[in-house]
Amino acid sequence: xxxxxxxxxxxxxxxxxxxxxxxxxxxxxxxxxxxxxxxxxxxxxxxxxxxxxxxxxxxxxxxxxxxxxxxxxxxxxxxxxxxxxxxxxxxxxxxxxxxxxxxxxxxxxxxxxxxxxxxxxxxxxxxxxxxxxxxxxxxxxxxxxxxxxxxxxxxxxxxxxxxxxxxxxxxxxxxxxxxxxxxxxxxxxxxxxxxxxxxxxxxxxxxxxxxxxxxxxxxxxxxxxxxxxxxxxxxxxxxxxxxxxxxxxxxxxxxxxxxxxxxxxxxxxxxxxxxxxxxxxxxxxxxxxxxxxxxxxxxxxxxxxxxxxxxxxxxxxxxxxxxxxxxxxxxxxxxxxxxxxxxxxxxxxxxxxxxxxxxxxxxxxxxxxxxxxxxxxxxxxxxxxxxxxxxxxxxxxxxxxxxxxxxxxxxxxxxxxxxxxxxxxxxx
Amino acid sequence: xxxxxxxxxxxxxxxxxxxxxxxxxxxxxxxxxxxxxxxxxxxxxxxxxxxxxxxxxxxxxxxxxxxxxxxxxxxxxxxxxxxxxxxxxxxxxxxxxxxxxxxxxxxxxxxxxxxxxxxxxxxxxxxxxxxxxxxxxxxxxxxxxxxxxxxxxxxxxxxxxxxxxxxxxxxxxxxxxxxxxxxxxxxxxxxxxxxxxxxxxxxxxxxxxxxxxxxxxxxxxxxxxxxxxxxxxxxxxxxxxxxxxxxxxxxxxxxxxxxxxxxxxxxxxxxxxxxxxxxxxxxxxxxxxxxxxxxxxxxxxxxxxxxxxxxxxxxxxxxxxxxxxxxxxxxxxxxxxxxxxxxxxxxxxxxxxxxxxxxxxxxxxxxxxxxxxxxxxxxxxxxxxxxxxxxxxxxxxxxxxxxxxxxxxxxxxxxxxxxxxxxxxxxx
Numbered sequence: 001x002x003x004x005x006x007x008x009x010x011x012x013x014x015x016x017x018x019x020x021x022x023x024x025x026x027x028x029x030x031x032x033x034x035x036x037x038x039x040x041x042x043x044x045x046x047x048x049x050x051x052x053x054x055x056x057x058x059x060x061x062x063x064x065x066x067x068x069x070x071x072x073x074x075x076x077x078x079x080x081x082x083x084x085x086x087x088x089x090x091x092x093x094x095x096x097x098x099x100x101x102x103x104x105x106x107x108x109x110x111x112x113x114x115x116x117x118x119x120x121x122x123x124x125x126x127x128x129x130x131x132x133x134x135x136x137x138x139x140x141x142x143x144x145x146x147x148x149x150x151x152x153x154x155x156x157x158x159x160x161x162x163x164x165x166x167x168x169x170x171x172x173x174x175x176x177x178x179x180x181x182x183x184x185x186x187x188x189x190x191x192x193x194x195x196x197x198x199x200x201x202x203x204x205x206x207x208x209x210x211x212x213x214x215x216x217x218x219x220x221x222x223x224x225x226x227x228x229x230x231x232x233x234x235x236x237x238x239x240x241x242x243x244x245x246x247x248x249x250x251x252x253x254x255x256x257x258x259x260x261x262x263x264x265x266x267x268x269x270x271x272x273x274x275x276x277x278x279x280x281x282x283x284x285x286x287x288x289x290x291x292x293x294x295x296x297x298x299x300x301x302x303x304x305x306x307x308x309x310x311x312x313x314x315x316x317x318x319x320x321x322x323x324x325x326x327x328x329x330x331x332x333x334x335x336x337x338x339x340x341x342x343x344x345x346x347x348x349x350x351x352x353x354x355x356x357x358x359x360x361x362x363x364x365x366x367x368x369x370x371x372x373x374x375x376x377x378x379x380x381x382x383x384x385x386x387x388x389x390x391x392x393x394x395x396x397x398x399x400x401x402x403x404x405x406x407x408x409x410x411x412x413x414x415x416x417x418x419x420x421x422x423x424x425x426x427x428x
Numbered sequence: 429x430x431x432x433x434x435x436x437x438x439x440x441x442x443x444x445x446x447x448x449x450x451x452x453x454x455x456x457x458x459x460x461x462x463x464x465x466x467x468x469x470x471x472x473x474x475x476x477x478x479x480x481x482x483x484x485x486x487x488x489x490x491x492x493x494x495x496x497x498x499x500x501x502x503x504x505x506x507x508x509x510x511x512x513x514x515x516x517x518x519x520x521x522x523x524x525x526x527x528x529x530x531x532x533x534x535x536x537x538x539x540x541x542x543x544x545x546x547x548x549x550x551x552x553x554x555x556x557x558x559x560x561x562x563x564x565x566x567x568x569x570x571x572x573x574x575x576x577x578x579x580x581x582x583x584x585x586x587x588x589x590x591x592x593x594x595x596x597x598x599x600x601x602x603x604x605x606x607x608x609x610x611x612x613x614x615x616x617x618x619x620x621x622x623x624x625x626x627x628x629x630x631x632x633x634x635x636x637x638x639x640x641x642x643x644x645x646x647x648x649x650x651x652x653x654x655x656x657x658x659x660x661x662x663x664x665x666x667x668x669x670x671x672x673x674x675x676x677x678x679x680x681x682x683x684x685x686x687x688x689x690x691x692x693x694x695x696x697x698x699x700x701x702x703x704x705x706x707x708x709x710x711x712x713x714x715x716x717x718x719x720x721x722x723x724x725x726x727x728x729x730x731x732x733x734x735x736x737x738x739x740x741x742x743x744x745x746x747x748x749x750x751x752x753x754x755x756x757x758x759x760x761x762x763x764x765x766x767x768x769x770x771x772x773x774x775x776x777x778x779x780x781x782x783x784x785x786x787x788x789x790x791x792x793x794x795x796x797x798x799x800x801x802x803x804x805x806x807x808x809x810x811x812x813x814x815x816x817x818x819x820x821x822x823x824x825x826x827x828x829x830x831x832x833x834x835x836x837x838x839x840x841x842x843x844x845x846x847x848x849x850x851x852x853x854x855x856x
Contacts, residue, residue: 071556
């Protein structure tokens with residue numbers, strides 16, 4: 001089997017005005033879709049956080065990818081590393097999202113190779129990773145403080161006739177009552193058991209109040225998480241951690257960097273989780289030496305692909321780290337890849353994060369993927385189990401070209417609401 | 429694809445009287461061959477160190493294995509762990525070889541599943557592990573002190589007409605000159621570049637003399653290793669390590685257990701390697717905490733299979749351990765599995781060990797595998813690239829039934845030469 005074609009398509013998907021430590025989500029989130037076509041005319045799909053830089057890097061990667069056998073992932077990875085050299089080693093940056101381009105290139109290509117192999121052999125991707133340990137992959141309700149509006153072409157206003165999640169998705173949520181209402185609507189629509197609140201948007205005591213309101217509303221059997229994206233001081237993290245002891249399942253990235261995380265971890269009984277301070281294999285020795293977190297939020301988009309994530313899972317088993325899964329705004333290719341990885345990961349002991357309920361756009365045939373009582377059901381369909389809706393892809397690509405956004409920048413978007421607002425790596 | 433048949437065949441292969449810390453190789457080495465047959469009538473092969481206990485455990489495993497899909501290795505592993513329960517957690521023991529039965533059961537079944545999948549999809553096993561980073565897998569010349577004789581049915585005497593390796597294989601080698609002659613003949617026959625001497629058979633100063641004679645004979649460009657199988661005291665290890673500084677590529681298991689290995693590692697500049705003190709994922713945290721060795725000799729037979737070994741390789745990359753490969757007496761199925769694993773392992777930076785030149789028996793079609801200038805060439809043939817010679821298998825199985833050996837016991841064999849000889853875990 002030979003890869004004869006590679007198509008790289010940046011797209012823009014409507015995204016609501018969600019608040020986070022770095023500012024505000026723009027009306028469109030950017031993704032880049034990779035299609036690898038084989039000499040047998042089979043197409044394998046990959047999806048990663050997008051924008052101009054990643055798309056350009058994927059275009060550069062084409063020369064390395066074309067003519068390859070998709071099974072030869074080790075050699076492909078080596079040659080991509082060589083092709084990009086020092087360019088491939090930039091840091092992740094201070095933003096909540098990972099700014100490394102090279103790891104996303106590797107992931108997009110590797111996932112598309114797995115999808116190709118799966119489709120060529122009639123096997124679901126999870127089977128190529130050691131086989132499923134679960135058919136149902138649980139996801140969590142991912143709550144955001146937000147301004148009113150549904151994002152992008154879906155509009156900024158509120159549809160007064162909307163009910164349930166359709167209404168809650170558009171509604172503002174800027175206080176505990178708003179967050180509880182959002183949680184209720186999302187859980188009713190999707191059936192998610194666990195709840196995660198994206199914090200770092202308001203003063204810590206307000207976010208603590210929101211968590212306590214969620215506990216009050218849903219009771220102690222619903223696991224809760226809070227993620228301020230490393231924007232707190234150590235004292236703040238300790239105060240919140242003590243205040244929410246026994247309330248949170250885990251506290252995500254309360255502070256910045258492994259040293260500070262370790263300082264907090266030493267004092268708190270509550271487990272800490274990260275997708276910011278331990279985000280690559282190179283970070284793992286420091287993580288073990290310092291004890292910077294108890295749980296790693298894996299993400300195949302920035303850990304270098306699915307096989308690398310299986311290896312990360314083994315490392316978590318060996319060295320006593322819990323394992324959960326991180327998400328960015330995404331469509332159905334990433335959702336399927338996350339679910340197949342989770343299905344084949346014995347020690348994925350927490351519900352995975354997903355932004356999926358916040359988006360309405362989709363590029364896979366059949367449209368939006370369904371959740372069954374909070375779970376994505378991994379079928380035996382070949383590959384990732386999704387095919388492209390090319391018309392939808394083309395439409396979202398045109399929107400990318402027209403929307404004027406080329407890279408994610410939540411600061412600029414926030415400044416439209418609060419002139420002069422600046423991202424601060426440590427705010428409270 | 430469903431596994432509809434499982435055939436477990438213990439065999440006995442002729443093995444010369446090779447000396448080691450635990451005594452003397454018996455005239456026959458025991459292996460167990462596993463055949464998994466699919467509903468498509470494809471047969472996948474596995475091979476592990478054999479004997480009655482492992483064979484019986486594999487027979488018990490049959491109930492769990494039959495009816496499964498070979499891709500579902502995660503679930504199969506979970507169910508085999510459950511089936512064997514506490515039985516599956518025995519220690520490796522103090523012998524040079526690993527006495528854990530359960531890990532060998534897991535490996536035999538997993539390798540046969542990979543071979544099945546490879547043969548069903550027309551893909552070499554290395555491609556199912558991420559693809560090849562090399563076509564040629566280098567092996568080392570594995571020297572042994574030995575008594576005269578060729579082992580088993582091949583006889584105990586010396587064929588006076590034999591030349592080269594055929595003669596050296598039968599000849600005694602009990603001093604530096606004998607070891608150098610053995611090395612020269614094996615290297616001329618096989619083309620191996622690196623040399624490993626199995627030590628622990630004679631007083632350390634004699635083995636040091638043999639290493640120095642090898643250096644003298646072959647010069648500084650030929651990497652040398654020495655493996656006394658943990659039979660030395662710390663003082664002895666330090667003395668030998670200092671004496672052979674700059675002469676050995678690495679020193680294998682000079683002392684017993686991670687604590688003692690760490691004590692030696694702290695004092696020596698020479699890297700230490702192990703296949704005795706760090707032999708499972710459970711041992712890795714201790715290895716890192718103590719710094720018990722610089723190089724792990726992986727072995728898919730007792731690390732739980734090929735995918736587990738790929739994961740071990742990642743751990744070695746992440747935590748700065750070198751990676752080499754351990755061997756026991758074996759035939760062509762294990763040789764092929766070792767080579768496919770090595771072909772797909774980016775950081776296998778040393779020549780692999782193999783006992784293969786010491787045996788003459790073979791169970792794969794076409795007979796003994798060839799080495800090309802010291803390397804096993806991994807082809808694109810499906811699966812492991814080997815098929816059974818059923819007649820040879822049947823013959824070696826009959827020999828197993830007739831030879832009277834049921835478990836490896838080098839002490840008993842040594843007592844035939846030196847009455848009253850006892851294995852001592854720490855001798856010098």
